[in-house]
Amino acid sequence: MSQVTRTDARDRLVAAAVESFASKGFHGTTTRDIASAAGMSPAALYVHHRSKEDLLHLISRTGHELTLRLVQEGVASADEPVGRLVAVVRGFVVHHARNHTSARIVNYELAALSPAHLEEIAGLRRAIEQELRDVVEDGVRLGAFTTSNPRMTALALLSLGIDVARWFRDEGEWDPEDVAAHYCELALNMVGAISR
């Protein structure tokens, strides 16, 4: 089997796992469902992935690493709190709207991960939370934001972004950029940004 074919089969199985987990949940999905959605035999799945949980871990790690990178890029894109918050919220919301199917699995199937995998993913989640918290706490320290509870406000900003994956619909009236633009306004209000 050539390298290209091998990578293609692996990716097809990941895409099939995303669809299967999204429609029937992790526990309701069999490896046979995933293999069949990818047009492969159940035995062929095991050539590429050790188990159903291995596929979930791969989807989860990829999603969390991408989210962490987006948040870090948002932070690096500006040198003051308002610009940072807007960049982080925009990137986070657009990602969770565009990739709402995989983002639901990434955020709602954590309990199905093995203890070792969950520990790794929890570390990525803490890193994402810490970036958001730093943006809000720095803003308060620099006098740009006035929220009375920076930590809970940072958690609420993250929560609002994650929940976009639950309610966003491709066929809805708003596109990901519309949602992101209004969510930036809401985020500035939530932190109590001083009008400039």
Place this chain on the structure above:
Amino acid sequence: MSQVTRTDARDRLVAAAVESFASKGFHGTTTRDIASAAGMSPAALYVHHRSKEDLLHLISRTGHELTLRLVQEGVASADEPVGRLVAVVRGFVVHHARNHTSARIVNYELAALSPAHLEEIAGLRRAIEQELRDVVEDGVRLGAFTTSNPRMTALALLSLGIDVARWFRDEGEWDPEDVAAHYCELALNMVGAISR
């Protein structure tokens, strides 16, 4: 079987279904799992509930009716926009924090409902959304709120409240009332409430 025992068995099955759906998802749960968690035989389950979907529908309808009632009570509790918004957000957040396990099933397993049941539940969800939207739109009309997009802001308020069920932990540092109090402050900021 006496009426009391009958009601007790029905309720025990509902509680067992909540626990089973929460830990393994609707599709990953069998009627045998539910019966066994309730200390009953699979056959006994069918004396009280027609199917696993029937149990999900009951949990979903109960949760949505309770949420709608809480929101309506919040609206009725005050005669001006700020008081209404605070009452609605407080009731919604406390409910979703206290009952986070059942609230996750209520909000994340909609796709597993039968088409007829989904239609009924979707009607309840529209009624809840409409109450929130009226609170925000009335506030803007009366000059108490200044948000540029009342409909998306109302959706974001609902989204923030629903997602409490995902992240809230009984053993966490904040109790439901702590979260509700800060979320009322965030909600007033989100709608752009004019300081009084």
